[in-house]
Amino acid sequence: MLLVIWTATLLVAVLVAANSKVKYFDPKNVLHQSALSLSxxxxxxDALSKLNLDLAGSVIHFQQGDCFCQAIAQSHINSVEKLAENKQFKNIIINVDEHKSLIRFIPSVPAVAVIDKANKLRYFGPYSSGMFCNQGDGLVEPFIKNWQTAATGATIISQSQGCYCNLSEL
Structure with a gap:
């Protein structure tokens, strides 16, 4: 009986600790409000172009040095990078610590953008949702796999919950 109580207590403690790390990708709804604009x-x-990068046909990975969630999601990030390469996309890594002007667009990291070969934004948001941000919960993959599908505008994911480092808190 003591073993059952100990196991249950340990399980509850793990769940409470895990839930304390789950955050909204866009906790202040800044991205959500900005994305309502047609521009x-x-x-x-345009902001990314100011970094003198060749953006057409690229997957842009936004990171921040002190983000614990970056480590949690690294295997998923690696799989997205491999998928991008397989689909002839360039992988570009941007550390937001070095490009603070981008923080007005990026509420949290890790984040990712897909820019198609016509230089149009197709996707912007988190890699995935859920506590461990793993491949099974991936949000970005369909936008890399099906980049040729006609789209009238980008898909912007702002209302996701997972392991994210909110930039406004750093």
Missing amino acids: FDKSLV
Whole structure:
């Protein structure tokens, strides 16, 4: 009986600790409000273009040095990078610590953007949702796999919960 109580207590403690790390990707709804603008897609691509990067046909990985969730999601990030390479996309890694002007677009990290070969934003948001941000919960993969599918605008995911480091808190 003591073993059952100990196991149950340990399980509850693990669940409480895990839930304390779950955060909203866009906790202040700044991205959500910005994405309502018809010019958001172009504004983000223009801001990235100022970094003198060749953006057409790229997957842009936004990171921040002190983000614990970056380590948690690293295997998923690696699989997204491999998928991008297989689909002839360039992988570009941007550390937001070095490009603070981008923080107005990026509420949390790890985050990712897909820019198609016509230089149009197709996806922007988290890699995935859920506590461990793993491949089974991936949000970005369909936008890399099906980049040729006609789209009228980008898909912006702002209302996701998972392991994210909110940039406004750093």
